[in-house]
Amino acid sequence: MDLKEKIIEVKSYLSQYEKLNQALSLIYWDMRTNMPSKAGESRSEVLEYLSGESFKMITSPKIGEFIKDLSQNKSEMNLQERRMLEELERNYNETKKIPKDRYVAFVGVCSNSELAWERAKKENDFEIFKPHLEKVVEFQKEFINYWGYKIDKYDTLLDKYELGLTTNKLDKIFSELKDGIIEILNNLKSSKKTIKRDFLFGNFDTKKQKDLSLLILEKIGFDLSAGRLDESIHPFTTNFGNKDVRLTTNYHEDEFTSALFSTIHEGGHGIYEQNISDNLENTGLQTGSSMAIHESQSRFYENILGRSKEFCSYLLPIAKKYFEDFKAVTLDEFYEAMNYVETSLIRTEADELTYGLHIIIRYEIEKELINGKITVDDLKGLWNKKYKEYLGVEPKNDSEGVLQDTHWSDGSFGYFPSYALGNLYGAQIFHKLLEEKPEVMDEVKNGNLTEITNWLKEKVHVHGAVYTPNELIENITGEDLNPKYFIDYLKNKYYKIYNIK
Amino acid sequence: MDLKEKIIEVKSYLSQYEKLNQALSLIYWDMRTNMPSKAGESRSEVLEYLSGESFKMITSPKIGEFIKDLSQNKSEMNLQERRMLEELERNYNETKKIPKDRYVAFVGVCSNSELAWERAKKENDFEIFKPHLEKVVEFQKEFINYWGYKIDKYDTLLDKYELGLTTNKLDKIFSELKDGIIEILNNLKSSKKTIKRDFLFGNFDTKKQKDLSLLILEKIGFDLSAGRLDESIHPFTTNFGNKDVRLTTNYHEDEFTSALFSTIHEGGHGIYEQNISDNLENTGLQTGSSMAIHESQSRFYENILGRSKEFCSYLLPIAKKYFEDFKAVTLDEFYEAMNYVETSLIRTEADELTYGLHIIIRYEIEKELINGKITVDDLKGLWNKKYKEYLGVEPKNDSEGVLQDTHWSDGSFGYFPSYALGNLYGAQIFHKLLEEKPEVMDEVKNGNLTEITNWLKEKVHVHGAVYTPNELIENITGEDLNPKYFIDYLKNKYYKIYNIK
Missing domain, CATH: 1.20.120 (Four Helix Bundle (Hemerythrin (Met), subunit A))
Incomplete structure (x- = not known):
């Protein structure tokens, strides 16, 4: 044969x-x-x-x-x-x-x-x-x-989600990331800027939130005739081929951003899956290059796009149509509220800057747990201790502490680092996008993301898992994964918002 | 072994x-x-x-x-x-x-x-x-x-849904049923009674209809922690064991009864499945005795109970809470409107009396189609001709004619007779129930169907397919299936409503 x-x-x-x-x-x-x-x-x-x-x-x-x-x-x-x-x-x-x-x-x-x-x-x-x-x-x-396993038991789990990743490599990346975040956080402390965001909390009819979520999904390029949006306790994306891609979100009646950004995040995963080439069917490659690359897309849509001033400029008039509370809100107020930095308890609702610390906490805990240095009995105490130490906050109850994420329940140990790596990949890819197309964010103001989504489709999505994450980032940007782009992006964005010179 | x-x-x-x-x-x-x-x-x-x-x-x-x-x-x-x-x-x-x-x-x-x-x-x-x-x-x-097949090709299909049923037997049953319906219909023609039912048409918010459907489902005994209610174009029931039983309905904003009675109908199927004994798991018998017995339960809940004066008496005050339009409606008006007799186009919305004619039309068409006496090309013409002949109405379009039911699309030829047989089984079982518990309908006025559902559970549901339909009806009523009970039930009910002596 x-x-x-x-x-x-x-x-x-x-x-x-x-x-x-x-x-x-x-x-x-x-x-x-x-x-x-x-x-x-x-x-x-x-x-x-x-x-x-x-x-x-x-x-x-x-x-x-x-x-x-x-x-x-x-x-x-x-x-x-x-x-x-x-x-x-x-x-x-x-x-x-x-x-x-x-x-x-x-x-x-x-x-x-x-x-x-x-x-x-x-x-x-x-x-x-x-x-x-x-x-x-x-x-x-x-x-x-x-x-x-060779050196660290946890390496075996990391490798499942990101081929070839080890604790040794990740310790270095996360150390650089942590230093960067802490440096920026320290600088922000000197800011006199006050940001209002009371208008993001109030009463937001969930039916309207749902309608808005669906509208925004279509706008960012998710095809609702090849997918759905439903509800679950913890938002997630799953798919059966590239023509049935399902997202979930979780509406909270008392605040505006949680469901919306969960939807955009899952939408990023969904757009990736929908855009993977039909040619990869039945090859085992009709899936993302890695979970970190997958998260690079979801975090990109959620934050780099979704929390950009350009997107806020598109979103605000629509939000005003849905919710009276925004009537008097200006674009600057809206944009700043969306990017308010505050050390907090819930990972999925953390701002872009402190988000990485949530991941690093989970990474450190998982390593110890998997290597038998702590047991499940120690989890809650260690969780609370690390949140106090890294973020200065303490959970009042289990749901906003050790129970907040679903990942451990289905044995997804080793997954969390993908989110932080996704931020790094995303920023590095975004840097390249802006190099190639410096004006590309302008059209986002009109809710037109076609050029961006098409570029991502061509560079990332269509290839599925044909390239490993290392190959993919090298192909797109000409270099290996480099945390500097994300840290620069954070500095650039947040020093501007907080008037840091 | x-x-x-x-x-x-x-x-x-x-x-x-x-x-x-x-x-x-x-x-x-x-x-x-x-x-x-x-x-x-x-x-x-x-x-x-x-x-x-x-x-x-x-x-x-x-x-x-x-x-x-x-x-x-x-x-x-x-x-x-x-x-x-x-x-x-x-x-x-x-x-x-x-x-x-x-x-x-x-x-x-x-x-x-x-x-x-x-x-x-x-x-x-x-x-x-x-x-x-x-x-x-x-x-x-x-x-x-x-x-x-032995005599008639269609027998093979009938037997799939109702063990041992043949066209020969069914021709006789349907002939008796048809004569009965025609006789009653003819008598009703002499009635001077006018029944108002304009209040059943108007604007009924589908969200409210859904809430009402869920309320009524629980009331009649469907366990929503072991089942769901969703929407589909054609209502149906399916289940995965007896702890996950799923019903669908189809809401129409412009009228009150369609979704409600679809829900109650599917609810009857659902209650049957939920009540089948756990002991029958993995025996192949954890299912209804036959499709006609299944329909006997759904049609029982939908009509004998759902369209009874007692149930209307329970339903009307609730309907008034949900919909202003019913404010001035009296119980008699409500009950009569629910049981208004009119030859019409849509089977699922037909009144209890003329419903059988819809089935007989399908039965006759299927027999000819399966025996090659007509082809799919002839279906539409023959459908319209028979509706004209039997019911005096003509579809204005395919959706209210030959396209109205989903059954042919998945090859469920031979299924339709189950509905009419279900009516017959249901009335015969109801007759027995009233013999044993003459006061049982009184509590229905308070929305309390427990005694009825428990009786049906014990007599029908728990047994799953342990008994064949013939054995079951014999066990419960002491005789074979007999159309007389249904015809008597119809006469009794409709002569009273239409003041026929």
């Missing part, structure tokens, strides 16, 4: 695997958005069963043969085919190391743990979640033993 | 089959309620793939062995075990007759056909749907050839 035929055979197999995983993702999406409360147990069983089938497919000897056959033809392969083989090999080898019954058990533990987290957050009680989280952490440690 | 162990083994296998089918049902539900328009094609592929897997599981040689093993122990089995074996055998043998590739192709054709029907109905154009329907009909005929 020649290479072409073999590739067709592999893709045909992968297409079945892909369909099964689309089904799984949809069932999971439904669990988080729609499922009635009594169905948790039976839903977990469905997820376990299908995950087991998915496990069987990707660890099947057939995949081993595909890899062997394709590897013999590497020299004839084009880039996409080589990357397809690489990813297939990685997925096959990593998954095969885990015993199937343990994998399936983990899926069940996670789905119960997520529901327990939802209950715990609602009832403001970490104790409800704790026994579930303990199981999840034990599974993480067990899996790391299967996968193996 | 002894019988007990074998049963455990079979149930364990069936539990996997059940999980796969729950996944399929959920994906299908999502297609009808949530899926973005561009995802139709990829969704069909997911449905095809999983249906193929489901086909493989139920036609596996393993099932053949189970059947052989269990059959040797029939004498030791209890009723539930025997029925489990019977249903397994039936499912296995029927499915095995169809080649897998044809089964999978049919699933794909149906999912595309359903989406085409939605478009066609929206755009009011039968031509959009016609080529899809032609394929569906061809598949039906092909499948009948695999399954075989």
Whole structure:
């Protein structure tokens, strides 16, 4: 059989695997958005069963043969085919190391743990979640033993989301980021500027917030005929192919920005997925380059665009149409309120500047937890201690503290750094965009983001996972990931807002 | 291996089959309620793939062995075990007759056909749907050839929904039903009674309709923590076990009753599914006894209860709270308006009396279509002709004519008679209920349906498919299905409303 035929055979197999995983993702999406409360147990069983089938497919000897056959033809392969083989090999080898019954058990533990987290957050009680989280952490440690590790156990988890990332590399990046943030924060202390933002709090009818969210989504380039916006406790994005991309948000009647920026954030993820090339279907590459690159897009739309003066200038008149409270607000007031800097408790609602500290706290805690230096019992205390130390704030309850994020409930340890790296990637890409198209932000004032989205589509989105994150940032900007761009961006923006010379 | 162990083994296998089918049902539900328009094609592929897997599981040689093993122990089995074996055998043998590739192709054709029907109905154009329907009909005929038939091809389809039902039997039942309806209709013509119902038409905020629907659902006994209410073009009920039962309805801003009675109808299906015993999990019997028995419950809640004077007495003050328009309406006016008899175009909105004629029209058309006496080309003309002849009305467009129902789009030929049989079963069961508990309707005035729902639960719901429809009606009422009870019920109710002596 020649290479072409073999590739067709592999893709045909992968297409079945892909369909099964689309089904799984949809069932999971439904669990988080729609499922009635009594169905948790039976839903977990469905997820376990299908995950087991998915496990069987990707660890099947057939995949081993595909890899062997394709590897013999590497020299004839084009880039996409080589990357397809690489990813297939990685997925096959990593998954095969885990015993199937343990994998399936983990899926069940996670789905119960997520529901327990939802209950715990609602009832403001970490104790409800704790026994579930303990199981999840034990599974993480067990899996790391299967996968193996060189220096730090946590490296194995980082690598899952960002190929080749290690604590060693990340410590340096985060140290530079932390120093930058602290420097800026210290400088802002000398500012006499007062920023009003009382008008962002009040009573904002959720139906109107929803209408506004949908309008803004379409405006930034999300295709609602190939996607949806729903509600869930913790906003997330999932997709089944590039023609059914689903975002969720979470409306708060008492304030204006939370749902809106969650929507724009998830919209950034969604636009990425929708724009990935059809040609990558059934290659395993019809997905983001890495989770940090994914977050670079969501954080880009949320902050660099969404909180820009140009976008505020477009948004304010619309906001005035929806909500009386903005009637007397000027553009400067609106823009400044959107970018008010304050050390605070909730990551997803943190300003752009202090956001990185929230991530660094989680990163430090996860490293210790995964390396067994602390246990789940220590989490709450350590969380509160670090928030006090880094941000000067203390949670009054579990929901605004250790329970605020969903990530640990489904075992996404190692994911949080992606958000901060996303900020760095995003700023570096934005710097390049402005170099190539210095006037590009002007049109944003009219709500026209087409040129920006098209540029991102061409540079980032269409390629899916054909390039690794390192290759992608090098291709676009001509250099490796460099925190300087983000720190410069922060200085530039916030010194201006706070009148720092 | 002894019988007990074998049963455990079979149930364990069936539990996997059940999980796969729950996944399929959920994906299908999502297609009808949530899926973005561009995802139709990829969704069909997911449905095809999983249906193929489901086909493989139920036609596996393993099932053949189970059947052989269990059959040797029939004498030791209890009723539930025997029925489990019977249903397994039936499912296995029927499915095995169809080649897998044809089964999978049919699933794909149906999912595309359903989406085409939605478009066609929206755009009011039968031509959009016609080529899809032609394929569906061809598949039906092909499948009948695999399954075989004795006298009439259509018998094979009837038997799918109502075990043992034939056109021969049904012709007699429907002839008696038709005569009864015509007799009553003729008598009503002499009535001088005028019934106002203008207050049922106007402007009814759909958000309020939704709140009211949810309130009424809970009142009649549907558990919203084990189910949901959503929207779709054609209302339907689906479920994934008995703890996740999903209803849909369809709100019309310009009138009051359509969504409400759709909700109560689907609520009847939903209550049945929620009440089926947990013990029947993974036996293949955790489902209704037949589709006609299922419809007996939905039509019972919708009409016998929902359109009773007692229920109207409960509903009217609530309706007044939601909608100003009802302020001056008296109970008699409300009750009579709810039961206004008029030959009309839309089955789901037809009154209880003329409803049967809508079914008989569909039954007659389906028989001819399946037996090749007419083609899809003839459908529209024949539909309009029969509506003129039986009901004296003519559709002005396809949406209120041949396109009104979704059933043909997914190949549910043979289903429609279930609705009319449901009315007959329902009235016969109601007659028995009143014999046993003559005062039972009194509490309905207070919105208390507990005693009725508990009685139905004990007599019908908990048993799932342990009894065949014939056994069930015999167990409950001591006799076979008898149309007389429904005709008597109609005479009694409508002669009173229309002052016929």
